[in-house]
Amino acid sequence: MRAPFASDPADSRGRLVAEEESSFRSCFQRDRDRIIHASAFRRLKHKTQVFIEHEGDYYRTRLTHSIEVAQVARTIAGALGLNAELTEAVALAHDLGHPPFGHTGEDALHALMAPFGGFDHNAQAIRIVTDLERHYAQFDGLNLTWETLEGIAKHNGPVPRPTPWALSGYNLHHDLELETYASAEAQVAAIADDVAYNHHDLHDGLRAELFSTDELAELPILRQNFARVDALYPGLNYYRRRHEALRRFFGVLVEDVIGVARKNLAVLKPQSVADIRQAGRPMIQFSRPVFTDLKEIRGFLFERMYRAPSVVRMRAEVTCVVQELFPYFMAHPEQLPKQWRKDVDEVRDETGLARIVSDYIAGMTDRFALQEHARLIAPGKSASPPDFV
Template identity: 70%
Template sequence: MRAPFASDPVTAQGRRVPEEESTFRSCFQRDRDRIIHASAFRRLKHKTQVFVEHEGDYFRTRLTHSIEVAQVARTIAGALGLNGELTEAVALAHDLGHPPFGHTGEDALQALMFPYGGFDHNAQAIKIVTSLERHYAAFDGLNLTWDTLEGIAKHNGPVLSPDGSGDLPHALADYNALHDLELHTHASAEAQVAALSDDIAYNNHDLHDGLRAGLFTEEDAAALPLVGAAFAEVDRLYPDTDSYRRRHEALRRVFGVMVADVIDTSKAILIGSGARSSSDIRHLGRPVIRFSDAMWADIDQIRKFLFQRMYRAPSVMEKRAEVTKVVEDLFPLFLENPDMLPRHWARQIEDAAQDRTTLARMVADYIAGMTDRFALQEHVRLLQPAHPPLPRD
């Protein structure tokens, strides 16, 4: 049974372009389905979290990560009596704005776009679902409900201060001027669930991927809070299991402990909040979906370990430098030679007689949409003399 503070599709705040609603799917179901069918969602298959796409088929991609986040989020939402469809929609969309090469690509684009208003992957996700996806005859973007757009924009918390002041990424500011997402408030409980599910998923799968990559050992991981107890329980129950099964069994237990903690902690907060509607949740002035303090301290230790042993590992840093150069080379090349862009992008620039800032933002949109593989291929095709560039459709 749904809780009174859950988001209700019947009272959802609607779409910017009015549409006749489905007779057999709720508006949040339609949002989720549109996200799954979006081109940007499919491209997540070849965008990576930490490792570059071609480094191995066993590492997580943005697509597999998004599916894992959605699975965790549905579980937590169900236990708390929240709307699972809205939760899933936000979870599946939360990484749509990431450029190729994970956070490395984002860091490179942020630096390159600094003179032109910056780059932010959450704001880019809003731009994708409101403008850059162009499959529907009646509108640009996916025409998602206000509730889903709000969740994508601020699932990590308010992006403006309570009085409405603060700097916004240009992509988010542009859309918010047309369709106020109340960026000074917290998002729905469903969007908050998606945010913490992201934390749960990436901490667990980065431990798994780091072990698979040989960046640290099971003994290293077992020294961490939560992880050590999980390995000990597996060793007690399955003393003769092989290393691969041992690792998987331990990490799935860590997953379960984190999920249970969020459910227990958040349930108490929600009951104590007195909230009777999703609007009440937005205006409480504090998040309602949280880890316990003890769990957050343990997770913080895991994050610090991953930062040192995985995200800043010498082999990863070497690859980061290589792919940073790919982005740093492609951006000025397209900025100075927009005719090198695919014909439909070049036509948009020519038709609109863009100024340099707008041109830079269009180049950033194009690069941000690239997969790891395509960015590497374009770098070879356009910038290596042995591979003279050919026109692209």
């Protein structure tokens, strides 16, 4: 049963370029399918979540993370009577704009682009799906519906001013109403991202041996999960024990979000998507106790994982890669691939060139960035840094 505040594909605001719609797929299903088939989505396979892509086959990448987020998002959307296809489309697209090397690469690229408007991965995702994916005859980008674009742009909430240039430029001719909250579907995609990374960062940190299972079992929420597993399965194998505890942790977060959302929606009593957008606060949230516990867990991960000496050394290495590739391509745009040089021929100033170089580097996978750095800047050196973890 679809809720009255769910996004209805029949009421979509449509696409920037009018198209004949499919006879067997809704417009939101079509958006989801276009995202899955996009080049940028495939490249997420070789982009960092926390660890560099080549460091191990079992660590999450941006692609596996996005799939996990979509699974969580569909579950929550189904429980709340929302449109699952729109929710999934936003979830699958939410990380398309990430450059190589995760947030480390984004920080480096943002600093390099500071004189030219900066860099923001959410805004870059909009740039990808509205311009840089150039495969269709009728238009640049994927020509997604207004609702999917809105969700990608502001799934984390209204976009503050000054708006990132990649968003503000597009918004001039296709207003995404950046000052309001997004649909409930987009809010679900955002919190599904939180659920997924809180779960899998703990799992990946254990696999990397940056902390122990015993340490994990002392954290809030996890403490109860381990106790429950131990009561049900005394003497359980080490690996099965921690997996059972972590999957229960996952379930606690999902159930908390659904419970809080139902309470918020019962108070607001929204009768349309517009009521959700104009509510003035998010409807899809964690409860205060769970949010407080997650802050403690994130603090633990910050100290023991994100700031682990091995991870810090790796981040220093890959920051240098981005810092050296950017000025190289600014000085040698002839080294860009042929299809990118066509855009260079049309720019009239340094800002235009910087944006092309930024787009090109942001689209690189971890391994390609390392290979290009070795080929162009450090010939004779290994194309990959040593495995620190």
